[in-house]
Amino acid sequence: DQQVKQNSPSLSVQEGRISILNCDYTNSMFDYFLWYKKYPAEGPTFLISISSIKDKNEDGRFTVFLNKSAKHLSLHIVPSQPGDSAVYFCAASASVSGADGLTFGKGTHLIIQP
Amino acid sequence: NAGVTQTPKFQVLKTGQSMTLQCAQDMNHEYMSWYRQDPGMGLRLIHYSVGAGITDQGEVPNGYNVSRSTTEDFPLRLLSAAPSQTSVYFCASSYGAASYNEQFFGPGTRLTVL
Numbered sequence: 001d002q003q004v005k006q007n008s009p010s011l012s013v014q015e016g017r018i019s020i021l022n023c024d025y026t027n028s029m030f031d032y033f034l035w036y037k038k039y040p041a042e043g044p045t046f047l048i049s050i051s052s053i054k055d056k057n058e059d060g061r062f063t064v065f066l067n068k069s070a071k072h073l074s075l076h077i078v079p080s081q082p083g084d085s086a087v088y089f090c091a092a093s094a095s096v097s098g099a100d101g102l103t104f105g106k107g108t109h110l111i112i113q114p
Numbered sequence: 115n116a117g118v119t120q121t122p123k124f125q126v127l128k129t130g131q132s133m134t135l136q137c138a139q140d141m142n143h144e145y146m147s148w149y150r151q152d153p154g155m156g157l158r159l160i161h162y163s164v165g166a167g168i169t170d171q172g173e174v175p176n177g178y179n180v181s182r183s184t185t186e187d188f189p190l191r192l193l194s195a196a197p198s199q200t201s202v203y204f205c206a207s208s209y210g211a212a213s214y215n216e217q218f219f220g221p222g223t224r225l226t227v228l
Contacts, residue, residue, distance in 0.1 A: 004156070034216065043118070043204050043219030044157070089156055101147050101172050102217060104156030 003027045004092050006105035014113050019077040021108050023090030026071065030092040034102065035064060035075050038087045047088075048075070077110075085112045115140050118220035120205050126226045127195040135190040135223050137205030144210035146188040147217070150174065150201040157204060163188055164210070195227045 005024045013019045023033075031052045036044035050057040050064045050073065057064050063076045077084055087109050091102040121136045139146065147162035149172075159172030163182040177199060179191040188207075192199060202224050206217040 006156075009154075036219075041222075043206075043221050045219070046216045049216065091156075100170070101149075101159035101162045102157075103173075104149075104158070106154060106156045 001026070002105075003030075004090055004103050004105040006088075006090055006108050008108050009106070010109040010111065012111045012113060013080050015082060016079045019075075019080045019084065019110055019112070021075040021077075021088050021090075021110065023073045023075075023105055024071055025073075025092055027092070027094065027103070028071075029094040030103075031095065032093045033064070033066060033073050034091045034093075035062075036089045036091060036104075037084075038089060038107070044089060080110075080112045082112050082114065085110060117141065118205055118207055118218050120203075120220035120223050122223060123221070124224050126228065127192075128228050129196060131195050133192050133195065135192075135203055135205075135225070137188045137190065137220060138186050139188075139205075139207040139218070140186065141207060141209075141218070142185060143207035143218075144185070145208045145217075146182065147172070147206050148178070148180065148188070148190045149204045149206065151204065151222075152201050160190065160203075192225075197227045199225065200227045201225060 034049040035047040037047045038044040048059050048062045066073045087107045089107045090105040118139045148160040149157035151157045161180040163169045202222045204222050205220045208217045
């Protein structure tokens with residue numbers, strides 16, 4: 001049973017507009033959430049994270065929102081740029097240290113159209 | 115710093131053959147882990163290590179062996195390759211308990227088992 005779900009396999013957004021990627025989780029023990037970006041033939045690269053004690057974290061054009069009661073998080077990219085076209089993975093951990101690894105969603109392929 | 119390096123980049127094996135996927139990091143990270151990614155799937159944890167001499171199983175450990183004799187290296191051994199092990203393998207590392215668990219990923223090894 002998938003503990004981290006990204007229900008949209010792909011998302012197409014016009015350049016300059018807002019991209020919103022969604023993620024749901026089922027495990028109440030998850031305490032820390034991350035977003036990774038992946039280009040073809042490369043490893044995932046860390047984008048932004050949020051701990052369960054916060055409901056929002058911003059880093060430049062990227063903002064992650066966490067709704068613990070709904071077990072839902074979202075990644076907002078404003079404004080979207082062509083270089084943002086990639087697969088985005090939501091990941092979660094039950095420990096701050098991440099010693100026991102991350103649980104990943106299946107990913108959302110974001111396509112930014114000119 | 116080279117970061118996380120993986121060799122080889124590509125490998126083709128026949129069923130029943132054994133091989134070792136190499137992973138090294140030069141960031142003095144305590145934690146290292148191995149993931150596999152299959153088409154349309156997120157990354158799944160195979161094995162992880164919280165330090166030299168300490169390893170543990172992840173979500174999909176069957177058919178794989180690991181050891182961690184040094185901080186820098188974390189090889190993954192396929193004992194008797196099967197077609198079901200055709201996948202892209204990613205190695206990752208992170209600092210440990212002092213940091214929120216941003217994991218740094220290598221570029222991946224694409225393995226095909228015939």
